[in-house]
Amino acid sequence: MTQLAVLPAGEFPRVAHCPAARRAAAPPGPRGGGGRGAGERGSITVELAGLAPALLLILLLVIAAMRVTVAGGRVDSAARDAARAASLTRTPGQASLAAGQSAARSLTSAHVACTRLAVTVDTAGFAAPSGVVGAGGTGGTVGVQISCAVDLADVAIPGVPGSMTMTASYTAPLDPYRAR
Numbered sequence: 001m002t003q004l005a006v007l008p009a010g011e012f013p014r015v016a017h018c019p020a021a022r023r024a025a026a027p028p029g030p031r032g033g034g035g036r037g038a039g040e041r042g043s044i045t046v047e048l049a050g051l052a053p054a055l056l057l058i059l060l061l062v063i064a065a066m067r068v069t070v071a072g073g074r075v076d077s078a079a080r081d082a083a084r085a086a087s088l089t090r091t092p093g094q095a096s097l098a099a100g101q102s103a104a105r106s107l108t109s110a111h112v113a114c115t116r117l118a119v120t121v122d123t124a125g126f127a128a129p130s131g132v133v134g135a136g137g138t139g140g141t142v143g144v145q146i147s148c149a150v151d152l153a154d155v156a157i158p159g160v161p162g163s164m165t166m167t168a169s170y171t172a173p174l175d176p177y178r179a180r
Helices: 019-025 043-087 092-109
Strands: 114-122 141-151 163-173
Touching: 043 092, 043 114, 043 141, 043 163, 092 114, 092 141, 114 163
Parallel strands: none
Antiparallel strands: 114 141, 141 163
């Protein structure tokens, strides 16, 4: 037989799924009383305010690392394009001019803004006669080295330099039919 509890007039039984009833039924916490005490109110806001600068710094570091990696790859590509353009010319002077123009065009089209761009062309391979294959199975070659200072000042992270210099080099075989 089940016994029913008789409640005084005006009182209702506490239901366990009601949040207020659960807080009232909870055992007292370290601050005395169940649930969230008056001293805990707003603590998540304070914790988030303390964590936000650290998260922002991590995000800026990721952006800076990404920009450096992408710029490095694009400088490599520009060196390859410049060496190929230089290898198609007939004279060392034309090779230097073509390599510089090709590197600048390649970096501009890739949206890499170099604060300083230096293109060095090794034209020693032009001394070999055209169409003659040298020792080792190759004829003359032309080498290009590109140095590009990439601006990182807009990222503004303490400890990260304002710019980084990316350097890439590439060597291409001279076109054996360049004299024709």
